[in-house]
Amino acid sequence: MLRIPCPFCGPRDHAEFSYEGDATVAYPPLDASREDWFEAVFLRANPCGAHREMWHHVQGCRAFVVVERDTLTHEIKGARLAHRPTAEAIQ
Amino acid sequence: MQRYNALSVLWGGLTGQRHWKKVWGEAEPKQHYDVVIVGGGGHGLATAYYLAKEHGLRRVAVLEKGWLGGGNAGRNTTIIRSNYMIEGNTEFYEHSLKLWENLSHELNFNVMFSQRSHLTLVFTPSQRDAMARRYNIMRLNGIDGEFWNQDRLRHEVPHLNFDGGRLPILGAYVQPRAGTARHDAVNWGYARAATALGVDILQNCEVTGFIRKAGELVGVETSRGEILADKIGLAVAGHTSVLAHKAGLGKLPLETHKLQAYVSEPVKPLIDQVIVFGGFGHFYISQSDKGGLVYGGDLDTYNSYAQKGNLPVYADVAAAAMQIFPCLGRVKLLRQWAGVMDMSMDGSPFITKTHIPNLYLNAGWCYGGFKATPGSGHTFAHTIANDEPHWANRLLTLERYREGRLIDESGHGPVPKLQ
Ligand SMILES: Cc1cc2nc3c(=O)[nH]c(=O)nc-3n(C[C@H](O)[C@H](O)[C@H](O)COP(=O)(O)OP(=O)(O)OC[C@H]3O[C@@H](n4cnc5c(N)ncnc54)[C@H](O)[C@@H]3O)c2cc1C
Numbered sequence: 049m050l051r052i053p054c055p056f057c058g059p060r061d062h063a064e065f066s067y068e069g070d071a072t073v074a075y076p077p078l079d080a081s082r083e084d085w086f087e088a089v090f091l092r093a094n095p096c097g098a099h100r101e102m103w104h105h106v107q108g109c110r111a112f113v114v115v116e117r118d119t120l121t122h123e124i125k126g127a128r129l130a131h132r133p134t135a136e137a138i139q
Numbered sequence: 140m141q142r143y144n145a146l147s148v149l150w151g152g153l154t155g156q157r158h159w160k161k162v163w164g165e166a167e168p169k170q171h172y173d174v175v176i177v178g179g180g181g182h183g184l185a186t187a188y189y190l191a192k193e194h195g196l197r198r199v200a201v202l203e204k205g206w207l208g209g210g211n212a213g214r215n216t217t218i219i220r221s222n223y224m225i226e227g228n229t230e231f232y233e234h235s236l237k238l239w240e241n242l243s244h245e246l247n248f249n250v251m252f253s254q255r256s257h258l259t260l261v262f263t264p265s266q267r268d269a270m271a272r273r274y275n276i277m278r279l280n281g282i283d284g285e286f287w288n289q290d291r292l293r294h295e296v297p298h299l300n301f302d303g304g305r306l307p308i309l310g311a312y313v314q315p316r317a318g319t320a321r322h323d324a325v326n327w328g329y330a331r332a333a334t335a336l337g338v339d340i341l342q343n344c345e346v347t348g349f350i351r352k353a354g355e356l357v358g359v360e361t362s363r364g365e366i367l368a369d370k371i372g373l374a375v376a377g378h379t380s381v382l383a384h385k386a387g388l389g390k391l392p393l394e395t396h397k398l399q400a401y402v403s404e405p406v407k408p409l410i411d412q413v414i415v416f417g418g419f420g421h422f423y424i425s426q427s428d429k430g431g432l433v434y435g436g437d438l439d440t441y442n443s444y445a446q447k448g449n450l451p452v453y454a455d456v457a458a459a460a461m462q463i464f465p466c467l468g469r470v471k472l473l474r475q476w477a478g479v480m481d482m483s484m485d486g487s488p489f490i491t492k493t494h495i496p497n498l499y500l501n502a503g504w505c506y507g508g509f510k511a512t513p514g515s516g517h518t519f520a521h522t523i524a525n526d527e528p529h530w531a532n533r534l535l536t537l538e539r540y541r542e543g544r545l546i547d548e549s550g551h552g553p554v555p556k557l558q
Contacts, residue, residue, distance in 0.1 A: 049449055050441075063451040067441040067556060069394070083541075089553050090484045090540040091390035094380035096444040119395070120444045 050117075053127045055138060056109040068102035070094075071114045071130070096120055102130060140335035142247055163330045166339035168363050172198045174523060175359060175368035177346045177382065178375035179203025180212035181322070181509065182501055184329035184340075185516020186374060186523070188246075191336035193517075194524035199338045200368075202361060204345035208326035211376050211508065214446075214478035216400050216435045218413050218423060219510040220257045220317035222284060224276040227534035227546040228487055233282050234531040235514025236316060242513055248328030250320045251428070257317030257413040258287070258296070260463065262306040266418055270312040277314075287311045296414065298466045306419060306462065319413060319425050325512055349386050356386070356497045372499040372523050374515075377444065377479030379502040388493055388500070392484035392540045394555040396438045397477040398506060399448035401456065404471045405430030420459035431473065434460065438506075439477070440556040448477035480505060485539075486558030487546035490519050490532040499523050500537070505558050 050062035070092055076084040099119045105111050112130035117123065129135035141147075141160050151158040174190055176183045179201045190196045203209075219239055221232035243249050261267045274284035288310045293301060301308050330340055341363065348360035350367070358367035373382055377395045409426060416422040424434040436456035439448055453475070460467050483489070483503030488511065490501050501519045504511065518532035528535075539545060551557040 049451060061451075062441070069442075069554075069556070086541050087390070090392040092380070092392070092394055092555075093384075093390050094394050094442065096378070096381050096395070099442055101442065117441075119442045122443070122445055 050122060052103060052115055054105050054108060054113055055129050056111055060108055064105060064107040065103040066106045068104055071100045071102040162327055163334040163340055166341055168341055168366050171367040172200045174199045174370045175366060176201045176372045176374055179207045180210045180376055181325055181512035182515045183374040184326060184333060185512050186372060186519045187338045188329050188333040189517050189520035190524060191333060191338050194520060197337045201340050202344045202346055203342050206342050207330055208323055211478040211480060212326050213322055214400060214476055215322055215509040216433050217319045217322050217509060219320055220314050221282055222277055222314045223548060224273045225546050225548055228548060229280050231514055231531045231535060235511050238513035238517060246328040246332045248331060250324045250328050252320040254316050254318040255412050256313055256315045258311040258313050259415045260311050261309050267309055274312050283314055283316050285313050287313050298464060300463050300465050322509060356495055370497050370523055372519060374501040376481050376504060379481050386498055387495060393503060394442050394482050395444055395479050396482045396556060397443045397448060397479050398438050399452060399475060399477045400435045401472055402474045403432040404473045406470060416459055416463050422456055422459035438556055444479050446477050446479055482555035482558055484553040484555060485545040485547040486549055488535055489537050490515060490522060490535045491537055
């Protein structure tokens, strides 16, 4: 079990969360080129090591949390709210 | 190569089993090869075998960072089937199944391929309709498939939980030619047959980088020195992205996730087929010849290169097991492990040339690459040798994502954890 430090709820079992994948993917504007959309939807860096990823605390506070985790050791370096203004407000 | 036959087994039995020789030789890296295959799993070994056997290439090497079969080739639950319905997959997996049917003879090595049939249970009328569509499409494509109603299923698998649970079992869709094989034997069989044709198998040989000359890819850097090659094929399953970055392929439509497998203590013969429970949970089970129940379920659902699984998934798998086979409640779990898999964005693989000349790619196997082993090796060898795909892998390209021509059997969309 991974223990994810949710900014609202504290350390919680990962089974309370839903994994949403690579958090570095930025979706382009709707009228962006086909190539930009292809990259955002389909291509992933998929690193072995440091990974910034999105977790949804569905069975907790329901916040989206950005977690820094190592994909080889599973070590979690930190977590913050995905929603920047809220993250800054609770700082 | 020492050929195996009934007489040699008998003779060996009478002479204290002293006739067994080493099955494949240890090779030293040569300076240059026609083709270097990176990854000594089932796919890499099979590719090397077919390159030598069907395309007459004699200077071929397989580079494996650990030991043969230490990856997913030796970690899977060994289910083999071809019950696919989308063009691209249909012809590829059926091609592979046909190769399985003659594999023990082809390799002169018993891979213990057992066509014990594969059952997908159905619980609701809508599930039955969806499966009827799939199995009808298979039949139109010349692939065997049939429906067993509840009476037939009660006769064939009496210990299923037909009436007790929330989910009454209506019947099962069955592929009779599907089954299991012994995964280690597949790796050893291909390794033995490939070395007999002159292929070098280099273990403890990790590829750490690529060598370029005047902008062209000309070889690989390894933990055992530099090795030059005219052509390089990648068959490294869960580690594909790592090498793709080094080779200059960049990002791929892949995420690496881990999947666990479980084996129980040996019990008397209980399950004659491969049985799959999907839709409300995910659980698949068969029984090995030693009596162990071999089973599995879902991924751990987050990117991972760690070959170790976690307990919440096991709790889900155990709950699903109890739903359909309550008689397993007191059977003890003996072993558990995980492998890292190349989950693609549409759940289907790619066996293809790349935009880098001399570099060929074989990846995206998700949960299902063991059954693909012969077909993958056969068509990848064809692609490498002829610089164009075999008929069976012509649609398993990387371009399909850009072109919007996904081969998405499950309809989950570009979410690797669900594929
Ligand atoms: C638990 C589990 C259950 C499964 N069940 C089934 C099933 O029932 N049916 C089915 O069809 N499929 C199943 N699969 C999937 C199947 O096992 C894989 O898709 C298939 O084995 C992948 O191909 P491979 O055999 O070549 O991979 P692997 O055996 O993983 O081969 C890749 C090899 O590349 C090597 N490598 C990696 N990086 C480097 C490097 N830099 N240099 C040199 N070598 C390198 C690795 O060490 C490894 O040996 C399962 C997988 C798992 C993990």
